[in-house]
Amino acid sequence: MKLTLRVWRQRNASEQGRFETYEATDVSPDMSFLEMLDVLNRDLVERSEEPVAFDHDCREGICGTCSLVINGVAHGPRKATTTCQLHMRSFKDGDTVTIEPFRATGFPAVRDLVVDRSAFDRILQSGGFISVNTGGAPDANALPIGKAEADTAFDAAACIGCGACVAACPNAAAMLFVSAKIAHLSHLPQGAVEHEQRVVRMVHAMDGEGFGTCRNYYECEAVCPKEIPVSFIADMNRGYLKAALTAASD
Amino acid sequence: MNLDAKIPSGPIADKWDNHRFDMKLVNPANKRKFKVLMVGSGLAGGSAASTLAELGYDVECFCFQDSPRRAHSIAAQGGINAAKNYQNDGDSVHRLFYDTVKGGDFRSREANVYRLAQVSANIIDQCVAQGVPFAREYGGQLANRSFGGAQVSRTFYARGQTGQQLLLGCYAGLNRQIAAGKVRMHPRTELLDIVIVDGTARGIVTRDLVTGKIQSWAGDTVVLATGGYSTVFYLSTNAMGCNVTATWRAHKRGAGFANPCFTQIHPTCIPVSGDHQSKLTLMSESLRNDGRVWVPKRADDDRQPGEIPDAERDYYLERKYPSFGNLAPRDIASRSAKEVCDEGRGVGPGKRGVYLDFRDSVERVGKQGVSERYGNLFDMYERITDENPYERPMRIYPAPHYTMGGLWVDYNLMSNVPGLHVIGEANFSDHGANRLGASALMQGLADGYFVLPYTIGHYFATYSPDKQPITTDHPEFKRAEAEVNARIERLLNVQGSKTVDSFHKRLGRIMWEGCGMGRNAQGLTAALEQIPALREEFWSGVRIPGSGSEFNIELEKAGRVADFLEFGELMCRDALARDESCGGHFREEHQTADGEAVRNDEEYCHASVWEHKGDDQEPVMHREALDFENVALATRSYK
Ligand SMILES: Cc1cc2nc3c(=O)[nH]c(=O)nc-3n(C[C@H](O)[C@H](O)[C@H](O)COP(=O)(O)OP(=O)(O)OC[C@H]3O[C@@H](n4cnc5c(N)ncnc54)[C@H](O)[C@@H]3O)c2cc1C
Ligand code: FES
Numbered sequence: 063m064k065l066t067l068r069v070w071r072q073r074n075a076s077e078q079g080r081f082e083t084y085e086a087t088d089v090s091p092d093m094s095f096l097e098m099l100d101v102l103n104r105d106l107v108e109r110s111e112e113p114v115a116f117d118h119d120c121r122e123g124i125c126g127t128c129s130l131v132i133n134g135v136a137h138g139p140r141k142a143t144t145t146c147q148l149h150m151r152s153f154k155d156g157d158t159v160t161i162e163p164f165r166a167t168g169f170p171a172v173r174d175l176v177v178d179r180s181a182f183d184r185i186l187q188s189g190g191f192i193s194v195n196t197g198g199a200p201d202a203n204a205l206p207i208g209k210a211e212a213d214t215a216f217d218a219a220a221c222i223g224c225g226a227c228v229a230a231c232p233n234a235a236a237m238l239f240v241s242a243k244i245a246h247l248s249h250l251p252q253g254a255v256e257h258e259q260r261v262v263r264m265v266h267a268m269d270g271e272g273f274g275t276c277r278n279y280y281e282c283e284a285v286c287p288k289e290i291p292v293s294f295i296a297d298m299n300r301g302y303l304k305a306a307l308t309a310a311s312d
Numbered sequence: 313m314n315l316d317a318k319i320p321s322g323p324i325a326d327k328w329d330n331h332r333f334d335m336k337l338v339n340p341a342n343k344r345k346f347k348v349l350m351v352g353s354g355l356a357g358g359s360a361a362s363t364l365a366e367l368g369y370d371v372e373c374f375c376f377q378d379s380p381r382r383a384h385s386i387a388a389q390g391g392i393n394a395a396k397n398y399q400n401d402g403d404s405v406h407r408l409f410y411d412t413v414k415g416g417d418f419r420s421r422e423a424n425v426y427r428l429a430q431v432s433a434n435i436i437d438q439c440v441a442q443g444v445p446f447a448r449e450y451g452g453q454l455a456n457r458s459f460g461g462a463q464v465s466r467t468f469y470a471r472g473q474t475g476q477q478l479l480l481g482c483y484a485g486l487n488r489q490i491a492a493g494k495v496r497m498h499p500r501t502e503l504l505d506i507v508i509v510d511g512t513a514r515g516i517v518t519r520d521l522v523t524g525k526i527q528s529w530a531g532d533t534v535v536l537a538t539g540g541y542s543t544v545f546y547l548s549t550n551a552m553g554c555n556v557t558a559t560w561r562a563h564k565r566g567a568g569f570a571n572p573c574f575t576q577i578h579p580t581c582i583p584v585s586g587d588h589q590s591k592l593t594l595m596s597e598s599l600r601n602d603g604r605v606w607v608p609k610r611a612d613d614d615r616q617p618g619e620i621p622d623a624e625r626d627y628y629l630e631r632k633y634p635s636f637g638n639l640a641p642r643d644i645a646s647r648s649a650k651e652v653c654d655e656g657r658g659v660g661p662g663k664r665g666v667y668l669d670f671r672d673s674v675e676r677v678g679k680q681g682v683s684e685r686y687g688n689l690f691d692m693y694e695r696i697t698d699e700n701p702y703e704r705p706m707r708i709y710p711a712p713h714y715t716m717g718g719l720w721v722d723y724n725l726m727s728n729v730p731g732l733h734v735i736g737e738a739n740f741s742d743h744g745a746n747r748l749g750a751s752a753l754m755q756g757l758a759d760g761y762f763v764l765p766y767t768i769g770h771y772f773a774t775y776s777p778d779k780q781p782i783t784t785d786h787p788e789f790k791r792a793e794a795e796v797n798a799r800i801e802r803l804l805n806v807q808g809s810k811t812v813d814s815f816h817k818r819l820g821r822i823m824w825e826g827c828g829m830g831r832n833a834q835g836l837t838a839a840l841e842q843i844p845a846l847r848e849e850f851w852s853g854v855r856i857p858g859s860g861s862e863f864n865i866e867l868e869k870a871g872r873v874a875d876f877l878e879f880g881e882l883m884c885r886d887a888l889a890r891d892e893s894c895g896g897h898f899r900e901e902h903q904t905a906d907g908e909a910v911r912n913d914e915e916y917c918h919a920s921v922w923e924h925k926g927d928d929q930e931p932v933m934h935r936e937a938l939d940f941e942n943v944a945l946a947t948r949s950y951k
Contacts, residue, residue: 073862074862074863090586090588092585092586092588093586093588094590094696096590097588097589097590098588100588100590100813101588103811104811104813104814107811107855107857107866108809108810108811108855110855110857111857112857112858113857113865113866115863115865117378118552119377119382119384119551119552119553120382120384120386120387120551120552121551121552121590121591121593122387122551122591122593122594122692123692123695124386124387124473124475124476125377125382125384125386125387125551126381126382126386127377127378127382140695142691143695147692147695147696149695149696149698151698172522172863173862173863176863178378179378179379180378180379180499182379183379183380183381183487183497183499186483186484186487187487187488187490187491188491190484190487191442191484191485191487191488192441192442192443192484193488194441194442194485195363195366196359196362196363196366196438196485196761196762196765197434197438197761197762199434199437199438199440199441200437200441201437202396202436202437202439202440202446202454203396203398203453203454205440206448206451206452206453207448207452208448208450208452209448209449209450209452212445212446212447212448212452215443215445216445216470216471216477219445219477219480220473220476222476223379223381223382246443246445247443250443250445252440252441252442252443253443
C-alpha cells in the first residue's frame with residue numbers, strides 16, 4: 063500500500079510545531095503502525111533528514127509508552143488497541159493519515175510526537191499506594207478476597223498509564239486514569255483503609271497538574287486500550303464528596 | 313580476578329539464616345549518610361530502591377523510560393513461582409530449589425538457588441499486602457497454575473499480566489518513597505559509564521535523554537538492575553530499549569561477565585512475518601497448560617490444520633517427553649520445534665512455525681473457560697496475526713527471550729568490583745544454563761526485597777569510606793565524563809549513510825545464525841570473524857542526524873548498538889569456549905543419538921567469567937567451580 067502521512071514536527075517545547083507531509087510507500091498490511099514509522103524514519107535518515115521522534119518500548123500493548131493521535135483518535139481506529147498493536151491492515155491503499163502527539167496542558171511537548179507525561183507519576187506519588195513496608199506481611203492467604211471484588215480491582219488495575227484518556231477528552235481531564243487507580247486500591251481490603259485520604263490527595267494533585275474536569279463526554283472510555291469503564295469516575299467523585307464531608311465535619 | 317563467591321558455611325538450609333545473623337548492621341541513625349545509586353527501576357531495581365529507602369538509605373534511582381512504571385518487567389505475562397504449597401501437591405522449598413537447579417542443567421550456584429526458593433514465599437505475601445490483584449478462587453484464596461519444568465502447581469498469576477501487576481505494586485511502593493523524599497527518581501536518564509575510584513565503584517555518568525546533558529553522580533555504592541540483553545539478537549521478545557550498555561560498560565571497567573552465551577530461546581512466540589519486523593511477541597508459556605503442540609507427520613503437508621486428522625498429527629512433545637509432555641522446559645521445547653521445522657514439517661508462511669492447538673481444551677471447558685484463562689493473549693494473537701485462535705490453532709516459533717548470563721556476583725550480589733552490586737536479570741546468578749518459567753520475576757523481587765537490603769548493609773558496615781568524601785570533582789569522574797563525551801562526538805562525526813537499525817539487524821542475524829538455538833564451532837568461528845568486520849563498518853558507515861545536546865533517538869540507539877557490537881563477540885567467544893551442551897547452550901557437536909544435550913561435567917562444571925583486558929586485547933576467562941552437594945549431578949530427563 064501507499065499512504066500519505068501528515069506528521070506533527072516540533073523541535074522542542076519552546077519552538078513552534080507544524081505538519082509535514084511524507085509519502086509512505088511499500089506499506090505491508092502485516093506491519094504494525096510503529097513499524098510503518100520505522101520505515102519512514104529509515105528513509106528520512108538515509109535522505110539526511112531528522113527522523114520523527116515517537117515514544118515506544120514494549121510494542122506489546124502493555125508498557126503504556128506509545129501514544130499518538132491518529133486521524134483524530136488517540137491510539138487510532140481500532141478499539142481496545144494501543145498504537146503499537148495497531149496493524150496497517152486497518153488502513154487502505156491511498157489513505158491520508160494524520161499523526162499528532164497526545165496534546166494537553168498537563169502533557170508538555172518534548173519533541174515531535176513525544177510529550178512529557180510525568181504529571182501521572184506525580185499524581186500517583188500523592189497517594190496511589192498502600193502504605194506497607196517490605197517484610198512482615200502476613201501470609202497471603204490469611205486475607206481471603208472474594209473473586210468478584212478481586213476481579214473488579216483487577217479491571218481497574220489494568221490501566222497502562224498511557225494518557226490516551228487525557229488526549230481524547232475535550233477538557234483534557236485525567237479522571238479516568240486517577241479513578242482507575244483509586245478503584246483498584248479501594249476494592250481490596252488492604253487498600254480500603256487509606257481510601258479517604260487517598261481520594262482527596264490524588265484529586266488535589268490532579269487538579270494541581272492542570273488537568274481539566276470531567277463533563278461526561280466519555281471519550282476517554284472510547285479510546286482506552288484497556289477498556290477501563292467510566293463508572294470508576296462516578297465512584298471516585300462519590301468517594302471524594304464523602305471524604306470532603308467527613309473532613310468538614312471533623 | 314577475585315571470584316570468591318563467599319558462600320556461607322553450614323548446611324544449605326541454614327546458610328541464609330546464619331549469614332543474616334553474621335552480617336554486620338548499620339546503625340539506623342547512620343543509614344541516611346549512605347548514598348545508593350540505583351540504576352534501573354524494574355522489578356529488581358524498583359523493589360530494592362523502595363526497600364532501601366524504607367530502611368533509611370539515601371537513594372538516587374535512574375531509568376531510561378519516561379516513568380519507572382514502564383520498565384520491561386511490565387511485559388511479563390505468565391506468572392511468578394513461590395514454594396507456598398497452597399495446592400498441597402507436594403511442593404516445598406527443597407522441591408523448588410531442586411527443580412531450579414535441575415532446570416538450569418546444573419550450571420548455577422546451589423546456595424543462591426536455595427535462598428531464592430526460601431524467600432519466594434515472602435514475595436507473594438509482600439505483593440498481596442501491596443495490593444497486587446493475583447488471580448483468586450471463588451472462596452477468596454489465591455489461585456495457581458503450572459509452568460514448564462515443574463510437576464507441581466506453584467505459579468501465582470494475574471490473568472496474563474503478572475509482570476504488569478507486580479511492577480505496578482513495586483512502583484507504588486517506590487512512589488511512596490519518592491513522595492517521602494527518600495528516593496530521587498531520574499527518568500529518561502541513561503547510564504553511560506561507571507566510575508571506579510581506588511578499585512571501588514563510587515559513581516556513574518549519565519546522559520539526560522531529553523536535554524543531552526552529561527552528568528556525574530557520586531555515591532557509596534552502585535547497583536545495576538538494568539535487565540537482560542536479548543536484544544543483541546535484534547528480534548526478541550524484549551522491549552525495544554533493552555540493552556547491555558550498563559553491564560557492558562561496567563565490564564569494561566573491571567566487572568567480570570559470567571556465562572554471556574547462556575541465553576534462553578522461548579518456545580512460544582508469534583513467528584516472524586516480514587523484513588519490517590521490529591520485535592517478536594511472546595505467547596505466555598502458561599498456554600502450554602492447555603494448548604497442545606503439534607506439526608503434521610508428513611513434510612510439506614499444505615492442508616488447513618482443521619483438515620488434518622489426529623492420526624496424521626505429530627504431538628511431538630507428548631511423544632518424546634511423555635511425563636512432562638507440553639510442559640517440557642523451554643530449551644527442550646524450543647529445540648524440538650526447530651528440529652521439526654528443519655525436517656520440513658513446519659507450518660505457516662516460510663514454514664518456520666508449529667501449531668499450539670486449543671481445540672481439545674475448548675471442547676473440555678468451553679470457549680468461555682479458555683477465555684477466562686487466556687483471553688488477553690488470544691486477543692493479542694488475533695490483533696497481530698488476524699487469525700482467531702479459538703477456531704484455528706496458533707502458530708508459534710521460538711524467539712530470544714531471556715539471558716541467564718550477566719555480571720558475575722557473589723552470594724551478597726556484589727560483583728568482583730567492590731561496591732558494584734548487580735541484581736535481577738542483569739546478574740548471572742540463579743538460573744544456570746536455562747531458566748524455568750515464572751522464575752525471573754521471583755528472582756528480581758527476591759534480590760530487591762529480601763536479599764540486597766541485608767547484604768548492602770553489611771557492605772556499608774564493613775567498608776571504610778575515604779577520609780575525604782568523594783565528590784564528582786574527583787579526577788576519575790572528569791576522566792569518565794570526558795570519555796563519554798568523546799564517544800558521543802565520535803558517533804555523531806561518522807556521518808556515514810546507513811541507519812543504526814540496519815547494523816542492529818545485521819548483528820542480530822549473525823547472532824541468531826551463529827549463536828542461537830543450535831551452535832557449533834564452525835558457525836561460531838564464522839560469527840567471530842563477521843562481528844568485528846561489522847563493527848568496523850558501523851564506525852565508518854553509521855549516520856546519526858542531529859546533535860548530542862537534544863532529544864536524539866538515533867544517538868540513543870547508536871550507543872546501545874555500539875555496545876552490542878562489542879558484546880556479541882564475547883557471547884560467541886564464550887559459546888565457543890564452552891565445548892559441551894547444557895540447557896539453552898546447545899553445541900551441536902555434543903548430543904545423543906535422539907538429539908538430547910550432552911553435558912560434560914568433568915570439564916565444564918563451572919561458571920565462565922570473562923575479564924576485559926582492553927579494546928585491542930583478547931579477554932581472559934576465569935572459572936568459578938560449581939559444587940553440587942545437595943542435588944546430585946545427573947542427566948536431566950523429562951521423559
Ligand atoms: C515478554 C516477556 C514475558 C515474560 N514473562 C515472564 C513471566 O511470566 N514470569 C517470569 O518470571 N519472567 C518473565 N519474563 C522475564 C522477566 O520479565 C524479566 O526477566 C524481569 O522482569 C527482569 O526484571 P529486571 O528488573 O531485572 O529488569 P527490567 O524490568 O528490564 O528493568 C531494567 C531497568 O533498567 C533500566 N535501564 C536499563 N539500562 C539502563 C541504562 N543504561 N541506564 C539507565 N537505566 C537503564 C530500565 O530503564 C529499567 O528500569 C518475561 C520477559 C518477557 C520479555
Ligand atoms: S509500546 Fe508499550 S504499550 Fe505500546
